Amino acid sequence: MLNTLTHRVVQAPMAGTSTPEMAVAVCEAGGLGFLALGALDAVGAAKAIRAVRQGTERDFGVNLFCHAPARRDAAREATWIQTLEPEFARFGASPPRELAEIYPSFRGNDAMLSVLLAERPAIVGCHFGLPGPDQIVALKAAGCALWATATSLAEGKAIVDAGFDVIVAQGFEAGGHRGIFEPDGPDERLGHLALARALLPLGLPVVAAGGIMDRGAARAAMDAGAAAVQCGTAFLRAPEAATPPAHRAALSGGRTVMTRAISGRPARCLVNDFTAIADAAAADYPVAYGIGKALHAAASAQGHHGYGAFWAGTGAAASLARPAADTVLAISP
Structure with a gap:
């Protein structure tokens, strides 16, 4: 299985704003690029995966929504x-x-699973919960490393029990959708440093996410035991991002x-x-x-x-308009 954590900077999969071009740029700069597939159908997902493969020979990840039906x-x-x-x-x-x-959720989505089994991305990440047991078995058999987002120790334990390979510790500072499994359940609202420390004893590599905008914050996360950091808001002003002009302008408000x-x-x-x-x-x-x-x-x-x-995350005001590759280099600890 791919050693997914030779990278130190992971580009967050941001539905609607991250693009194949961004994933390529991040990968070519030595980071780990991700595609957000949660808002795509199976045809769109296959097209996006192939677009990244046309731009880089390096490994990248894809991310899916695993929410319960409304x-x-x-x-x-x-x-x-x-x-x-x-x-x-x-x-x-x-x-x-x-x-x-x-x-649609990835749970029970046979068309999306078929695309992943055919394309075999190096990493399949999950947000809002976990796929079904049969999906997990199939993806692991296809050689995909499995990542999942946790916002609490209980969710981290569920990720470990499901046989996943990496936990993304999403701190309360993170922009976009909270990955909490049960949105109406209790939320400890832990920052990424406290959450990473809580998850480390579970034994899986932990990727810290939430408000990480510069090398100092990345080093602090690594010092706390994180194997890598995941950044989203830091990439929103990149030319490779699909961030609308009004969104870009609003970031300076913070x-x-x-x-x-x-x-x-x-x-x-x-x-x-x-x-x-x-x-x-x-x-x-x-x-x-x-x-x-x-x-x-x-x-x-x-x-x-x-x-x-x-x-946007809590570090929005610190975002800079620069190529995605430059952001990877600026944050790499």
């Missing part, structure tokens, strides 16, 4: 539509009358908040109009995400970008 609640969804209706009205638009699951309003799951976003909406009534993930995207589209059509899913 808990559909017609009354709750109707309430959420009503909550957002005034926001749509600001831009002369109406919300969708019904919500739908826009992102203020972030954890919210469910945009997608139905806790996620760290730059403070904007959407994050100001109380999220207690939000529909479940990913059905809430569909109406969130519709609101962003309606506002953007009128030149307003305050409803974007501008995911």
Whole structure:
């Protein structure tokens, strides 16, 4: 099996902003590039994997969402539509009358599994939970190293018990969706250093993630026992990223908040109009995400970008506009 942790800087798989071009640039600079497949179908995933392979002969990883199916609640969804209706009205638009699951989980996704078994990426990472036992067995038999995100010791133990190879310790500082297995369960909100230290006794290599923007932070994580660091926000201003101009511009503000309003799951976003909406009534993930995207589209059509899913970690203000390769070199401890 590939020794996946000869790399010290891992580029986080950021659905919607990380690209094959970014993964190639990171790999060629000596880091570990990742593709985010959670928002793609099987055809799109195969295309993205092949695009990376055309650009580099080095190993890279792919990442998938392993969330449980949405808990559909017609009354709750109707309430959420009503909550957002005034926001749509600001831009002369109406919300969708019904919500739908826009992102399928990897669990039970035979088409996506077939792509992975055919393409055999060096690493398959999982977010929001773990795949089914049969999927794990198949991926391991195909020679893929398996990574999974943990936000707590209990999740780390589940990852070990499932036979995974690496734990990504996602600190509370991290941007984007919190990888917590049960979004309505307790959350200790540990920073990446404390979480990494808690996970190390489990015996697997730990990759620290969350707010790591420079070499000093990377060295601190390595000193705490992490085998590598994973960075996402640090790459958002790279020319290889698909980060929209409004998202890039908002990074300099630096203020972030954890919210469910945009997608139905806790996620760290730059403070904007959407994050100001109380999220207690939000529909479940990913059905809430569909109406969130519709609101962003309606506002953007009128030149307003305050409803974007501008995911970012707590170090957002320190992000720099530079090639992804330069970021790898700047952070490498």
